[in-house]
Amino acid sequence: MCEEKLEVAATAEGARPLIAVTPRWTPEDDGVLGESLNKLQFDAIIAAGGMPVMLPITKDRELISAYVDLCDGFNLPGGHNVDSTRWGEPPISEEKLARERDALEFPLVEMVLAADKPLFAICRGEQLLNVACGGTLTQDVYQAPTRPGMCHWQHLSDLNRPAHEVEVVAGTLLSRCVGGARILQVNSAHEQCAGKLGRGISVGAYATDGIVEAIELAQKRFVLGVQWHPEYSWHHNKRDFMLWRAFVSAARTYREERKQQ
Numbered sequence: 001m002c003e004e005k006l007e008v009a010a011t012a013e014g015a016r017p018l019i020a021v022t023p024r025w026t027p028e029d030d031g032v033l034g035e036s037l038n039k040l041q042f043d044a045i046i047a048a049g050g051m052p053v054m055l056p057i058t059k060d061r062e063l064i065s066a067y068v069d070l071c072d073g074f075n076l077p078g079g080h081n082v083d084s085t086r087w088g089e090p091p092i093s094e095e096k097l098a099r100e101r102d103a104l105e106f107p108l109v110e111m112v113l114a115a116d117k118p119l120f121a122i123c124r125g126e127q128l129l130n131v132a133c134g135g136t137l138t139q140d141v142y143q144a145p146t147r148p149g150m151c152h153w154q155h156l157s158d159l160n161r162p163a164h165e166v167e168v169v170a171g172t173l174l175s176r177c178v179g180g181a182r183i184l185q186v187n188s189a190h191e192q193c194a195g196k197l198g199r200g201i202s203v204g205a206y207a208t209d210g211i212v213e214a215i216e217l218a219q220k221r222f223v224l225g226v227q228w229h230p231e232y233s234w235h236h237n238k239r240d241f242m243l244w245r246a247f248v249s250a251a252r253t254y255r256e257e258r259k260q261q
Contacts, residue, residue: 024098
């Protein structure tokens with residue numbers, strides 16, 4: 001695919017909706033904590049016809065509410081582990097947590113769901129979505145049960161090429177986003193996965209070893225979480241770009257409906 005052609009095709013559909021993206025929380029070399037995003041995340045949203053903005057990390061609920069009111073769609077990227085004390089387990093590693101980011105994203109998800117605005121959650125984002133709805137995570141993906149006779153795939157694998165297949169559940173939002181495809185080839189880089197599903201959460205796809213690879217909230221306008229990283233593959237994987245297009249399209253529809261009110 002040609003990125004330039006994708007951008008032209010996307011912007012021809014209408015005004016760009018404003019897409020809020022939460023940042024990664026990263027220590028810099030001098031010890032100062034920073035907030036950043038992979039350029040590929042922005043590129044995917046722009047190519048799909050959206051206008052991305054990065055939200056600052058804050059626990060100020062009034063400010064978070066203002067961002068929810070302002071933006072048309074919300075994207076949660078990958079990153080640190082979700083704090084397991086939120087579902088009653090000690091964390092396997094304090095160093096792998098980003099409680100500052102949790103303090104932003106949990107109330108953000110709560111408010112986005114209440115406002116019924118489009119939400120696309122990736123890897124850590126998918127996991128946080130499940131926990132925010134009352135679910136749990138398996139902290140070591142290789143301790144999760146597999147299908148009978150199956151070994152685990154290498155889920156801590158490679159972002160730049162396919163790691164394994166996932167089976168899409170028919171009739172789901174994910175299925176509609178990828179044009180009814182039943183099998184997807186996805187990359188993989190995660191050490192945790194969804195355990196008990198949260199309230200209203202349904203599974204959109206499983207890895208062929210049985211690990212949950214996508215979740216959604218069917219009663220909402222557009223709420224989708226995927227365990228893989230389509231920001232790394234959208235420019236060469238048609239199905240992954242379709243995810244970004246579907247998300248941005250849902251945000252554009254919301255924006256147009258709000259204008260008419």
